[in-house]
Amino acid sequence: MMYLILVPAILLSSNSSSAGDWRNPDAKFDAGKKMSETVSLSWRTVDDIQKACELESRRRGNGGFGYSVEACSFWNSQGTECTIITRNISSLHEIGHELRHCFQGNYH
Numbered sequence: 001m002m003y004l005i006l007v008p009a010i011l012l013s014s015n016s017s018s019a020g021d022w023r024n025p026d027a028k029f030d031a032g033k034k035m036s037e038t039v040s041l042s043w044r045t046v047d048d049i050q051k052a053c054e055l056e057s058r059r060r061g062n063g064g065f066g067y068s069v070e071a072c073s074f075w076n077s078q079g080t081e082c083t084i085i086t087r088n089i090s091s092l093h094e095i096g097h098e099l100r101h102c103f104q105g106n107y108h
Helices: 049-059 092-104
Strands: 040-046 072-075 081-087
Touching: 040 049, 040 092, 049 072, 049 081, 072 092, 081 092
Parallel strands: 040 081
Antiparallel strands: 072 081
8 A cells, every 4th residue: 555745743843834823723724625535544542652653654664754743644645544643642632633634634
């Protein structure tokens, strides 16, 4: 199975404001811009999020993140299968942010 570029999750620090309001959990966005209407979803919870995201990135043939992440998501080239990885203790914003990646790809 072929996978696209992994998606960095919520960054611990970022200089980019060109991403719009993706850091704001109450920001509105265009929900009509989806890669697919239906996505098969897997959600893994881990103790060490950085390690798990780096390992999954490399397992999928990507180079890793190289910066701190709070969660991560990976999807296939058709946008129909997605894996989200969060800490065992997560937030609605983190899981929602990653779920949006599953439907809208690299939106920020």
